[in-house]
Amino acid sequence: MFDNELEQVRIAKKDELKSLGVNPYPQFLKRGMSIAQFREKFAFIKDLAEGEKKADEIVTLSGRLKLKRVAGKSTFANIEDDSGNIQVYYSLGSIGEEEYAKFKKNLEVGDIAQITGYAFITQTGEFSIHASKIVLASKALSPLPEKFHGLSDTEIRYRKRYLDMIMNGDVRDDFIKRAKIISGIRKFFEERGFLEVETPMMHPIAGGANARPFITHHNTLDVDFYLKIAPELYLKRLIVGGMNAIFEMNRCFRNEGMDLTHNPEFTSIEFYWAWHDYFEVMDLTEELFSFLIDSLNLPKILPYGELEIDFSKKFRRIKYLDALHEIGGIPNEIINDKSRILDKLKADGFEANSKLDLGHLQAELFDNYVESKLINPTFIIDFPISISPLSRRSDENPEIAERFELFIAGKELANAFNELNDPLDQYERFKAQIDAKNAGDDEAHEMDEDYCQALGYAMPPTAGWGLGVDRLVMLLLNKQSIRDVILFPAMRPKKD
Structure with a gap:
């Protein structure tokens, strides 16, 4: 050295x-x-x-x-x-x-x-x-380095962020803005009566989202724990316990691929709001974006790469199955037919597991034909129930979940739904997830009997919401890679 x-x-x-x-x-x-x-x-x-x-x-x-x-x-x-x-x-x-x-x-x-x-x-x-x-x-x-600014080898910048910040004041400014965004999010929720809480980072069961976890071992207890993939199930336990408006902003960990929008360690915020519904959560989400854009003095027409994102209007709302047809161009006769979906995907060069149920195959259609076209802020609402294991069923159609996701610039930023508070239905949904895992879905949700037991003590009508903070910062700061908004992103070990 x-x-x-x-x-x-x-x-x-x-x-x-x-x-x-x-x-x-x-x-x-x-x-x-x-x-x-x-x-x-x-x-x-x-x-x-x-x-x-x-x-x-x-x-x-x-x-x-x-x-x-x-x-x-x-x-x-x-x-x-x-x-x-x-x-x-x-x-x-x-x-x-x-x-x-x-x-x-x-x-x-x-x-x-x-x-x-x-x-x-x-x-x-x-x-x-x-x-x-x-x-x-x-x-x-x-x-x-004499010519570090603008260096094409971005890997050096990510590995040696301290050097990147020394040589490039814009990088420091970006992370100062990130801190202001996070502070603004906290201020927004606190001013509306939400209480910030903390839940465990190590979970006995990998729950709260469909994702592959990191596993660690506690020597004294001699048991494996899973690093938090989402705080959802603990936060909803607090709603059962009598907290009516709570949020948590913390690190989550998912043992999955890395690309421009994914890092194995990331920051998310989730909130849960008793006695409210997912339509009110959509309204609150729009308020949050307006608040952050105003507080950062950003334009209502926001540049993002070669795109322009229009925040001057109400966010569009469209049902999931309608989006497959109206935005994805999928004929209606295909949307609800498993064999035709498989034929369509195969004909267009996409792979799909024939063991997947209809809801998961519809998700394949959405991912391949719809998501990238959602440029301006769009709420996709009312998802298939089989891909929404923690969402409340629609009273009008039990095959539909009262759920929405927010998409901007072709990327998902937020996921929300009316929370399932029927303990027996939740137990059966977890069992269905086990079947999905056996059918090849590595990210299917684990069974969590203690959470079902918590619901047995009754949870009031509640809506919940989760948002990827890193992707939000990317959007607001016009960054195309998640590594540009994480101080020390995960990197492959450097070879000697």
Whole structure:
């Protein structure tokens, strides 16, 4: 480690600084003014008369050295903090001969320094800080890449996010915006009377969603646990216990493939709302998007890649089976016929398991012919019951679940439904999921008898909702890969 030639040179310079009485890693330093504050406070000097373009007040700035150009007895540099960057000027005369010699040789790009001095305008018209004192705050042993910004090898950016953020201020800004989005979501629900709760990250049964779990082992109990794939069943237990409006924002884990919209570890939010229904949840979902777009000062017509997403209108609502015909172009005589669905999929080059029931085959039609066409915000409502094991059956049609999913830009962002609160029906649905697993559905839901028992104590009429926060951030920030909105995305181990 730190054994390449450039790093060895920097280590030698660090040692030389120590021999000169400079601690390359001091502790008790204070940041001082931010660069943005410095620019704002002393902006007036730009309007002063020639020969007077400087401020009297001495201030301290802190930042990473991003550029250094030595011109004999003077040096021009640039430092950057999380608010911006500023040119630094120092000379033999301004910081003293001994200090100048020390830092002329040993202060390098990548080092973090504190600059004390005053604001002034250079002869070339550059707003700068004229240094009277320099303190090394942290010596960088690894040199920054010269052409890192815009590097085509994005894998390096994801593996070394810290380096990505050092070299690309836009990346830092994106994650600041992500934090604001998450904060805004919390504010939105709290202002509407929802209580944030926490449920276990390790589950004895992989439940709450159709997904393959990660498995871990607890040594003391000598039992396997599953990392949370969804908090749903625990949250609904809390509704049984008397909490009427709750939400949880937390990490979930699914042992599945990775692509532009999937990471094995991701952030989701789920809420459950007693005495409300899925139509009211649709209304609340629209309110949330409006709230976030307004709070981030985003346009109502939002760019996303080559698309434009229209948030200025009410979200479209269309029934699942109607969408197969009206959006997917599937003839009505095919939609409810298993053999014809299989023939259609095969003819168009899609694979489908002939053991799947009608609802799952209709889902194959939806995934292949409808989903990618849902560009503007669209609620797909009333799903087949067999692919909705936790949803309430429709009173009008028991083969339909009172459920919706929200699609934007051809991607699912949210899933919601009127919650099934009949314990016997729930038990039979779990049994049907076991049959589906035996038929080859690796993501089918496990049996959870304790949850059925909880429902036996009666859960009030409730609607629930889950949303992928990472996909939401992708949408709002116009990012095409989930890795661009996760600080440290999962990566294949690097080969030596």
